[in-house]
Amino acid sequence: MSKFWNSRTRELSPYIPGEQPQNRQYIKLNTNENPYPPSPAVIEAITRAANERLRLYPDPSCTALRDAVAERRRVKPEQVFAGNGSDEVIAFAFAAFFEGAYRAAPILFPSITYSFYPVYAHLWGIPYECPRVQEDFSINHTDYLKACGGVVFPNPNAPTGMLMRPEHVRAIAQYHAGQSRRHHAVVIVDEAYIDFAGYADAVQHAARQTSAVHYIEEYPNLLTVHTLSKSASLAGLRLGFAIGNEELIEGLCRVRDSFNSYPVDRLALAGGIAAMKDAAYYEAITRTVIATRERVSAALVEKGYAVLPSRANFLFVRHPAMSGSEFFTVLRNAGILVRHFNKERIADFLRVSIGTDAEMDAFLTVCGST
Numbered sequence: 001m002s003k004f005w006n007s008r009t010r011e012l013s014p015y016i017p018g019e020q021p022q023n024r025q026y027i028k029l030n031t032n033e034n035p036y037p038p039s040p041a042v043i044e045a046i047t048r049a050a051n052e053r054l055r056l057y058p059d060p061s062c063t064a065l066r067d068a069v070a071e072r073r074r075v076k077p078e079q080v081f082a083g084n085g086s087d088e089v090i091a092f093a094f095a096a097f098f099e100g101a102y103r104a105a106p107i108l109f110p111s112i113t114y115s116f117y118p119v120y121a122h123l124w125g126i127p128y129e130c131p132r133v134q135e136d137f138s139i140n141h142t143d144y145l146k147a148c149g150g151v152v153f154p155n156p157n158a159p160t161g162m163l164m165r166p167e168h169v170r171a172i173a174q175y176h177a178g179q180s181r182r183h184h185a186v187v188i189v190d191e192a193y194i195d196f197a198g199y200a201d202a203v204q205h206a207a208r209q210t211s212a213v214h215y216i217e218e219y220p221n222l223l224t225v226h227t228l229s230k231s232a233s234l235a236g237l238r239l240g241f242a243i244g245n246e247e248l249i250e251g252l253c254r255v256r257d258s259f260n261s262y263p264v265d266r267l268a269l270a271g272g273i274a275a276m277k278d279a280a281y282y283e284a285i286t287r288t289v290i291a292t293r294e295r296v297s298a299a300l301v302e303k304g305y306a307v308l309p310s311r312a313n314f315l316f317v318r319h320p321a322m323s324g325s326e327f328f329t330v331l332r333n334a335g336i337l338v339r340h341f342n343k344e345r346i347a348d349f350l351r352v353s354i355g356t357d358a359e360m361d362a363f364l365t366v367c368g369s370t
């Protein structure tokens with residue numbers, strides 16, 4: 001505590017990101033980064049953009065990037081918002097759509113989910129309630145069919161990796177759309193991992209089928225959030241999007257322009273556009289990650305581990321005998337970093353990002369010998 005902090009800063013409870021070790025070379029399976037490099041076209045585009053024009057501000061409305069996203073996701077450019085990572089986009093969405101006033105109706109998000117949501121809620125003073133995920137860790141969508149200040153959840157959920165069926169996502173959006181009753185609220189579906197929701201033989205098709213993006217025309221209260229950090233191998237570039245109705249996008253722009261008009265820099269714009277245009281490359285690496293996920297998951301089940309059914313680029317696993325913190329330490333001593341959340345119901349689980357096949361073989365070797 002510093003006497004120079006104001007009361008808001010004193011009361012913050014910041015998010016704790018996964019470690020980014022700067023010294024020892026770990027097999028890094030702790031922050032869901034992609035083990036494969038970004039498309040060569042992305043590197044080339046960024047290199048080309050690293051020129052004297054960096055003295056100029058970037059396009060504040062990210063026009064060319066939004067066009068590229070719109071084309072890839074089959075929506076209109078006016079339905080796309082771009083930000084400095086999807087965390088920023090989510091923070092803006094909380095500020096734009098969820099009420100922080102005294103006695104406001106609480107927003108809803110699952111009891112086990114992305115731990116940034118309560119952080120943003122605290123930052124903006126938004127009250128929240130957390131419906132308990134079921135015994136099998138799935139989200140019961142009917143818990144979200146009640147009047148509230150808004151809804152936010154990742155699909156697939158983190159850190160469980162479990163997918164909510166698209167018709168259930170749709171039912172939540174519909175309930176809060178304000179069509180047949182007076183109640184209305186914004187529903188944010190954080191699709192950070194949606195590109196991995198398919199199976200290796202139907203990557204594109206399955207991801208498109210499971211994404212809530214194709215409901216945005218129908219439900220003006222539905223905002224989907226996407227990131228280039230996971231499936232596009234660009235965690236270091238900081239680019240995220242929201243896709244939704246034009247009114248929601250305009251709300252996000254109002255918040256952004258009250259904070260920082262240029263959250264997406266020239267290099268990120270160039271890289272993001274190139275990434276959106278190289279669907280073939282990304283489909284190939286996504287297929288590899290999914291195939292590795294299925295293989296490692298089966299191998300762990302074989303060894304007696306509990307493994308939740310993941311549709312993301314990570315597995316949520318429980319050792320047959322060891323506690324979560326013991327297993328974490330064993331892996332760390334073997335040079336493998338994973339993520340442990342010391343929280344109710346999940347303290348014995350570890351979240352393991354899907355790495356290359358060689359990295360996962362090293363992980364399985366440690367799993368088999370402990």
Ligand SMILES: *Cc1c(COP(=O)(O)O)cnc(C)c1O
Nearest residue numbers: 085086087114154192227229240
């Ligand atoms: C990784 C992640 C994000 C944030 O990604 P950015 O790197 O900020 O784009 C958002 N939501 C979930 C659920 C995530 O796991």
